[in-house]
Amino acid sequence: MWGRADRSAPVDRDPLRHRAFWAGLSAPGIAWLAVFVLVPFYAVLAVAGGQINEVLGTPVPAWNPLSWGGAAYQGVFGDIVGAGAFLGPVIVRTLVYVAVASTLALLIGYPVAYYVSRFAGKRRGLLLALLLAPFWVSYMMRMLAWIDLLQSDGYVNRVLQGLHIIGSPVNWLGGESATVVLGLVYGYLPYLILVLFAGLDRIDPSLIEAGRDLGLNRARTFVRITLPLSRQSIVTGLLITVLPMIGDYYTNTMLSGTSGTSMIGNVIDGQLQASSLQTQGAVLSLLLLGVLLLPMLYYVIVTNRASVVAS
Amino acid sequence: MSGTRVGTRELPRAAPTTTRAQRLRPRRNPWRRPVFLEGFTWLYVLWSLAPIAIAVLFSFNNGKSQSVWQGFSMRWYTTDPLNSVLHDPTLHAAVAQTIRLAVLTTVIAIPLGVAFAIGIDRWRGRPAKVANFVMVFSFVIPELIFAVALFFVFNTLFVTVHLGTTAEVLGLVTWNVSWPAIIVRARLVTIGRQYEEAAADLGASRLQAVRRVLLPMLMPAIFASGVLVFSGVIDDFVLVDLLSSTAPTQPMSVIIYSNTHGGNSGPALNALATLMLLVSFVAAGTGFLAYRWMTRGERNSQDEALSTFAGV
Numbered sequence: 001m002w003g004r005a006d007r008s009a010p011v012d013r014d015p016l017r018h019r020a021f022w023a024g025l026s027a028p029g030i031a032w033l034a035v036f037v038l039v040p041f042y043a044v045l046a047v048a049g050g051q052i053n054e055v056l057g058t059p060v061p062a063w064n065p066l067s068w069g070g071a072a073y074q075g076v077f078g079d080i081v082g083a084g085a086f087l088g089p090v091i092v093r094t095l096v097y098v099a100v101a102s103t104l105a106l107l108i109g110y111p112v113a114y115y116v117s118r119f120a121g122k123r124r125g126l127l128l129a130l131l132l133a134p135f136w137v138s139y140m141m142r143m144l145a146w147i148d149l150l151q152s153d154g155y156v157n158r159v160l161q162g163l164h165i166i167g168s169p170v171n172w173l174g175g176e177s178a179t180v181v182l183g184l185v186y187g188y189l190p191y192l193i194l195v196l197f198a199g200l201d202r203i204d205p206s207l208i209e210a211g212r213d214l215g216l217n218r219a220r221t222f223v224r225i226t227l228p229l230s231r232q233s234i235v236t237g238l239l240i241t242v243l244p245m246i247g248d249y250y251t252n253t254m255l256s257g258t259s260g261t262s263m264i265g266n267v268i269d270g271q272l273q274a275s276s277l278q279t280q281g282a283v284l285s286l287l288l289l290g291v292l293l294l295p296m297l298y299y300v301i302v303t304n305r306a307s308v309v310a311s
Numbered sequence: 312m313s314g315t316r317v318g319t320r321e322l323p324r325a326a327p328t329t330t331r332a333q334r335l336r337p338r339r340n341p342w343r344r345p346v347f348l349e350g351f352t353w354l355y356v357l358w359s360l361a362p363i364a365i366a367v368l369f370s371f372n373n374g375k376s377q378s379v380w381q382g383f384s385m386r387w388y389t390t391d392p393l394n395s396v397l398h399d400p401t402l403h404a405a406v407a408q409t410i411r412l413a414v415l416t417t418v419i420a421i422p423l424g425v426a427f428a429i430g431i432d433r434w435r436g437r438p439a440k441v442a443n444f445v446m447v448f449s450f451v452i453p454e455l456i457f458a459v460a461l462f463f464v465f466n467t468l469f470v471t472v473h474l475g476t477t478a479e480v481l482g483l484v485t486w487n488v489s490w491p492a493i494i495v496r497a498r499l500v501t502i503g504r505q506y507e508e509a510a511a512d513l514g515a516s517r518l519q520a521v522r523r524v525l526l527p528m529l530m531p532a533i534f535a536s537g538v539l540v541f542s543g544v545i546d547d548f549v550l551v552d553l554l555s556s557t558a559p560t561q562p563m564s565v566i567i568y569s570n571t572h573g574g575n576s577g578p579a580l581n582a583l584a585t586l587m588l589l590v591s592f593v594a595a596g597t598g599f600l601a602y603r604w605m606t607r608g609e610r611n612s613q614d615e616a617l618s619t620f621a622g623v
Contacts, residue, residue, distance in 0.1 A: 019434060021517050026430025029423050029488065030442045036485040037449045039468065040460035047463050061467045112355045115348040130356045136591045137363050138546045140567040141584035145362035147377070147571055148369055148581070154378040155365070190359070247453030250548060254571050265455050272462060272553065285459040289452075296451050304447070 048072055048282035057276040072279040094263040098245045101184035102238055105192050113196035134190040143183060143254045150179060175258035183251040188241040195240055199233020239299045243292060370581035377578055387582040394579045401558055401566060402583055409562035413544040416483040421537050424491030429521060432499045450489040454549040462553045474556040482550045487543050491536035498532035531605040538598030542591045563587050
């Protein structure tokens with residue numbers, strides 16, 4: 001692979017040595033990933049399969065796979081469908097919130113990405129910078145901003161009262177589903193827009209012009225040409241917003257803080273804080289990982305293929 | 312790109328053959344400005360940025376309220392003897408901890424990720440593919456699941472590493488090492504192998520070829536990923552939330568989070584968040600300008616710089 005130099009330079013003749021050099025270069029990174037990605041996930045399996053020390057109330061992981069027990073799995077299963085099932089509603093709520101939030105995000109994000117990629121003209125650079133700006137503002141600050149606005153005497157209530165839409169101030173931060181969904185949309189929309197923009201921007205404008213020349217009007221050109229060509233970026237964009245939304249617990253805690261709106265992430269977070277519930281937290285994380293595994297694999301494969309095509 | 316599109320649009324078009332009905336009702340200009348889309352986009356921009364601007368404004372509020380303006384002051388930054396960022400030891404320590412984590416993580420993750428990317432890209436064996444898969448996978452895993460795994464490993468197996476700064480740095484490096492790995496690899500693909508081959512033809516050893524030819528060419532990508540890692544750590548919340556322990560190991564994001572439960576935060580938090588914003592923007596701004604300077608003369612440098620800095 002090194003061409004002529006390999007054959008002429010005696011040092012490089014041995015193909016094994018050649019490989020060893022590149023392997024050696026990546027070795028520290030590989031070792032790091034093994035120790036801090038693979039081992040931790042094995043630790044989750046060990047904790048999930050282990051027991052709780054009855055005196056200390058702390059998890060006792062089972063490092064030997066042969067001694068993994070199913071007690072914690074049974075416990076979680078009981079929580080989902082059993083008599084005192086508190087997890088079932090939480091899972092349904094998580095799915096509903098994420099579905100509503102990602103649909104809203106797409107409905108808002110697509111037109112914006114479409115406009116900036118196709119029509120922004122001279123303002124394209126400015127608009128791109130403005131679309132990117134939220135990336136550089138920490139998520140916590142963006143939530144804090146809404147906490148300010150949604151206070152009982154905050155600007156949202158004052159504007160709504162001024163317009164006579166509401167009579168008395170609404171306690172937006174007291175456990176409103178709408179507030180949590182708003183937070184999710186606001187938090188993750190910039191990521192979606194960027195993926196959509198990148199996809200829409202790659203569409204060859206001559207395809208769209210061809211459609212127009214063949215007599216399609218603006219709406220039909222969009223439906224017949226632009227939309228099909230951007231389907232892939234809609235899917236990856238939704239994945240990139242849905243995956244973190246499902247694991248989100250902080251948006252909920254900050255904007256609502258009541259159990260009436262808690263999502264699956266809140267349950268896991270709560271279980272980690274009580275050490276006697278940590279095995280259940282481990283099981284729940286594994287379940288979540290199991291459910292998300294397929295979409296994650298899909299995302300990895302698609303983006304990998306895209307980068308191969310791009311090269 | 313956009314220039315050619317506008318040009319094509321203004322080309323004189325052949326007179327279309329029209330039906331009687333169309334002649335009676337003149338067709339709307341097909342290349343008219345999409346006024347609705349334009350307005351919608353600007354409304355979105357306003358909605359996405361105005362709340363942040365208001366939050367920054369209220370960090371200068373001369374009162375305890377985050378929703379009623381009581382005049383301008385610097386009391387939440389410096390002058391308030393108890394609760395300002397300067398005088399409250401918790402807030403003060405949080406700023407230091409955030410910067411400490413960001414610097415340590417960047418310093419460790421960048422060499423690790425760059426070496427990994429170069430090695431994996433040129434190695435092309437099965438182990439390389441597996442390692443790359445693990446890396447990309449750790450990139451798309453929801454952060455909560457990843458943080459849970461690290462939380463358990465530090466609590467049950469690597470027990471000598473207590474939760475705190477060390478655990479945070481180890482976790483953050485693992486979570487962020489994908490940035491240099493992915494960005495540098497993308498750049499390696501566009502560079503190709505001919506430069507190294509030329510260096511080898513001229514008698515350079517493999518290490519010399521990497522150090523003297525490849526690394527300088529990768530510099531913009533390495534630099535960009537450094538900025539992304541740095542600001543990624545400043546922005547990070549889930550990992551540091553689960554892996555920090557006592558107050559001095561909690562960075563700004565955790566302090567803001569744990570003080571806003573139930574919406575009882577004061578403007579000092581806005582001041583803290585504004586400082587975070589400032590650090591991020593300085594990092595991003597200098598990063599962007601330096602990146603453009605490094606890649607000056609390259610085609611599409613502005614768009615590429617923007618998209619590199621967005622991580623897409």
